[in-house]
Amino acid sequence: MSIVSSDSKPSRADPTQITLDQVRHVAKLARLALSETELETMREQLSRILGHVASLGALDVAAVPPTSHAVPMQAPLRADVVRDSLPRSELLAAAPSTEAGAFAVPKVLDGES
Numbered sequence: 001m002s003i004v005s006s007d008s009k010p011s012r013a014d015p016t017q018i019t020l021d022q023v024r025h026v027a028k029l030a031r032l033a034l035s036e037t038e039l040e041t042m043r044e045q046l047s048r049i050l051g052h053v054a055s056l057g058a059l060d061v062a063a064v065p066p067t068s069h070a071v072p073m074q075a076p077l078r079a080d081v082v083r084d085s086l087p088r089s090e091l092l093a094a095a096p097s098t099e100a101g102a103f104a105v106p107k108v109l110d111g112e113s
Contacts, residue, residue, distance in 0.1 A: 016050040018043060
């Protein structure tokens with residue numbers, strides 16, 4: 001594994017290597033306070049992860065059908081059929097607060113709606 005200098009950009013030959021500046025940026029976005037040692041450790045670990053993901057791109061998966069699960073599964077959902085809902089009065093009776101025949105909820109955002 002090649003070592004990238006602390007603030008240099010990754011070489012075009014090895015896009016799996018990330019810079020300390022990139023790690024600092026991600027850490028800032030995640031609101032993580034990392035020491036210089038932790039930043040370097042994270043840079044090395046993230047570069048290894050990116051290298052592994054890049055190696056997956058070399059696999060020939062043309063004959064592998066797309067799947068959403070590794071094994072066949074039946075959806076555990078009931079049939080999608082139209083049916084009557086509860087009466088509005090019964091639903092609103094369980095609400096902590098109502099207004100104009102609807103649920104009343106506290107305002108959570110400032111500004112005009």
